[in-house]
Structure formats: C-alpha cells, structure tokens
Amino acid sequence: MLKKSIIQKKWPPVYDAEYIPEENEKYWYKDIETASQEELDELVFYKLKNVMNYALENSPFYQRKWKREGFHPDDIKTLKEFDQVPVTTKEEVREDIEQHPPFGSNVCIPRSEVRRIHGTSGTTGKPTVFSFGKEDWDRIAHQHARIMWSFGMRPSDLVFIASPLSLYIGSWGALIGAERLGAQTFPFGAGQAGQTEKAVGWLKEVKPTVFYGTPSYALYLAEKAKELGVDPKEFGFRILFFSGEPGAGVPSTKKKIEETFGGICIDSGTMAEVTPWMSNTECEHRQGVHLWQDVVYTEVVDQNTHKLLPYNSEGVPVYTPLERTSQPMIRYWSGDLTTWTDDPCPCGRVYPRLPRGIYGRIDDMVTVRGVNVYASLLENVLRRIDGLGEEFVMVVTRENIMDEVTIQCETLGTRSNKELEETVLNELKRETGVTFKIELLPHGTLERTQFKAKRVIDKRNFRE
Numbered sequence: 001m002l003k004k005s006i007i008q009k010k011w012p013p014v015y016d017a018e019y020i021p022e023e024n025e026k027y028w029y030k031d032i033e034t035a036s037q038e039e040l041d042e043l044v045f046y047k048l049k050n051v052m053n054y055a056l057e058n059s060p061f062y063q064r065k066w067k068r069e070g071f072h073p074d075d076i077k078t079l080k081e082f083d084q085v086p087v088t089t090k091e092e093v094r095e096d097i098e099q100h101p102p103f104g105s106n107v108c109i110p111r112s113e114v115r116r117i118h119g120t121s122g123t124t125g126k127p128t129v130f131s132f133g134k135e136d137w138d139r140i141a142h143q144h145a146r147i148m149w150s151f152g153m154r155p156s157d158l159v160f161i162a163s164p165l166s167l168y169i170g171s172w173g174a175l176i177g178a179e180r181l182g183a184q185t186f187p188f189g190a191g192q193a194g195q196t197e198k199a200v201g202w203l204k205e206v207k208p209t210v211f212y213g214t215p216s217y218a219l220y221l222a223e224k225a226k227e228l229g230v231d232p233k234e235f236g237f238r239i240l241f242f243s244g245e246p247g248a249g250v251p252s253t254k255k256k257i258e259e260t261f262g263g264i265c266i267d268s269g270t271m272a273e274v275t276p277w278m279s280n281t282e283c284e285h286r287q288g289v290h291l292w293q294d295v296v297y298t299e300v301v302d303q304n305t306h307k308l309l310p311y312n313s314e315g316v317p318v319y320t321p322l323e324r325t326s327q328p329m330i331r332y333w334s335g336d337l338t339t340w341t342d343d344p345c346p347c348g349r350v351y352p353r354l355p356r357g358i359y360g361r362i363d364d365m366v367t368v369r370g371v372n373v374y375a376s377l378l379e380n381v382l383r384r385i386d387g388l389g390e391e392f393v394m395v396v397t398r399e400n401i402m403d404e405v406t407i408q409c410e411t412l413g414t415r416s417n418k419e420l421e422e423t424v425l426n427e428l429k430r431e432t433g434v435t436f437k438i439e440l441l442p443h444g445t446l447e448r449t450q451f452k453a454k455r456v457i458d459k460r461n462f463r464e
C-alpha cells in the first residue's frame, strides 16, 4: 500500500497548482519516483482502471470500438492482464475523425470546456486534431514541469523554445511545462526565412540557459552561428532538450550536440496523440529515456501479438496516458521500435528505460535486400566520420529487381573525395552489412530543416 500523502486515491488527480520543490531537491515527488515496483504498479493500475471506466462511460469512440471487439474493462483484473486490451491505431482515430468531423467521437468533454486545439504535423495526409480541456492542459503542464525537473531544470533557468509555435504540440508542451516549473521562457518558434540568423544574435544577447527544439535544428543553428563567426558555446546553454526526432538518443548525435554547445543533451518525447508527450524523457544521467509510468503507462510489446515483452527485448511502444479526460487514448499503437530495460539508473528512479531511445519505425523502416536499415543507425555511423557535414539523405531506388540505396552526404572539403567515399562505404558496410552507393555533395547542397529532417526518400514503386 502506498502510505504517502502525495499518492492520491482520486481520479482524475488534482495537483497543488503552487507546489514547486526546493531548488536543491533532486525529485519533484520523491515518494512516487523512488517507490518500489509494487507501489508503482498499484498506482498505475488504479489509474488505468479509472481511465478505462471513464472512456467506457464518456467516449462514443471507445464504446463502439470495445463493443465491436467484445472487450469490457471489467475483464482486466490485474496490471499483468492489461495487455489483453485491444490497441488503438492512428488509422482508427483518423477514420473516426472523418466520420465525426472535425474532432471525432472521442472527445469526452463539452465543446465549451475545450481550451486548446492542436494536431499532428500532418506529414502524411490530413492533420489529426486534438482537443485539450482546461484541466488536462494544467495537468500536462504540471507533469512536464515535474519531468523537466529530473534533468536539472530549475526556476532560475531561461528556456529558448526553437520549434514552431503552431498546431504542433511539442513547442507548447515545452512552454507550459517550463512556465509551470517557474522558469522564464523565450518562445522564439523558428521556422521563418532568416529567423535563424536572428536567433544567433538574440541568443548571444539574451543568454538562455536551456534550449528546446529538434536535434537537426540545433545542428543547423550551430552551423549558422559558425558562419557568422560565433562559437555555439558562447550561447551558454547548460541543458538542450529535444523531441520530434530520434536524434538526441543517437549516441554520436548526442555527443556532437554536447561538444558543439557545451551543455547536456536530453532526449524526450512520445507522440502528440498521447500528450503529456514528455513521459519518455532522460534524466540528468542520460542513460536513455525513463518511462514515467504513472504519467503515461508505456508497454513495449510484440509487434504481432501486442503482448507485453520482457525487459531487454525489442518491440513496439504502446502508450496509455493516465490523466487525460478530454480525449483518452488507451493502448495507442506507436509503430516505433525500441528496446527496454529495468536496469537501475544512478538517479534512483523506479521507472524503466529505453537505453537507445526510439531508433526506428516498423512501418517506414527501409528494408534493403532483406536487411532493415534505420536512418538513425546511419546517422550514428555518418556523424562519426571526419570530413562529413551534418546532413544526409538515403535515396532508395529499384533497378530491375534490385534495391539500391544511395547515401547522399556532404563533404566539408577537408579530405579527398575518393578517400572519404571509401571510408563512408566501408564504415556503413561494417555496421549494416549492406553495400551502399555513396554520393558526396558539396557542403550546403542538401536541404536544411528548421524542423524535422527527412532522411529517407523511397523512390521504389511497389504497385507496379
């Protein structure tokens, strides 16, 4: 039994809006974060039961879905049985929105209580929009603040928000979390032409201590700064935290970011649909993202059976936010690939980890001649090689029946092209077993992004 006062037997939970730990406290809620596994499981299961019952009572989407699938929340008697709950997919949500525009039939609060509308970035198809009620919005801010605390953010920090302040929930989630924590914020929201040059100027003057954005944008910013004669270390960031791309969990990218800026690089993020999206975030020790199980319950499951896998296996993360009342999501299928572990972390938190973060996707990973090639693996290899720029693209083509993958990357001109090409070819072959075509381009040729980098261009036509 959880004896501690902080664990509420109340759902949805109500948190003290004024509470902030003392500056030198290591944990926001020590009682929960360092609970025993049994205590944590009990809290998680209590919340899961409440979320499921709530969805059954309030969500026409889940009422229909579960009836169709012959499932009832009462079937689940223990946490171990939770993996019998059917998963919810992006396609189901998209279909529901099409049939019940504009928000779908999973919004469980009256329209008048909706505080914010956000959505996916819509990189594939029409954006999916979400409604957040006021109470959910406040709880998201609270949980994000709590998680930011774990990587060392404090009220004395000033946070530079570099991702666009748009429909994209990432930037807003970072903003409200930082505000709830009592930090100062500088919501810059890059994305317009010429804005990165301005950012360099402002950063030098305003001196924020924390950066938030995507890893590819941070590296682009560093490149711009150097062009303008500014060493990115001069900005003085002590923490850089990231979401929107897997890069911050890729060891060589993490190293590059830390060496370039001089601050610590923190990987974070799940999916917009299961906000509070910071529930997967590294602590200051940077041993892979912790799964904050009492915020969003994360399972790593078999991609075919959807059953929970033991620690140290590879599978697909499935997410269940535990405090959302405006739009519950129960076992939301991510399609990502990861490996998880419960090896202890020096921070002492009970939460398991993804030591290598999210490193691929089951549905857009490129399979080349039978080998699964992840852009993040290539990134790890390419960023280690001297003489290459930051950007790269893999272009997949099919000639006759053979797949060809051309890696386009940029040379900095510090080594001969022939030697560099051989190094790239050999390193990639050694790491993946695949022989790629290498195409070296002059520095600055590939498209720069102020947001998420596109690493795979698949030109194969599977419908022929």
Ligand SMILES: [Zn+2]
Pocket (backbone or CB within 6 Å): 283, 284, 285, 287, 290, 345, 346, 347, 348, 349
């Ligand atoms: Zn830790």
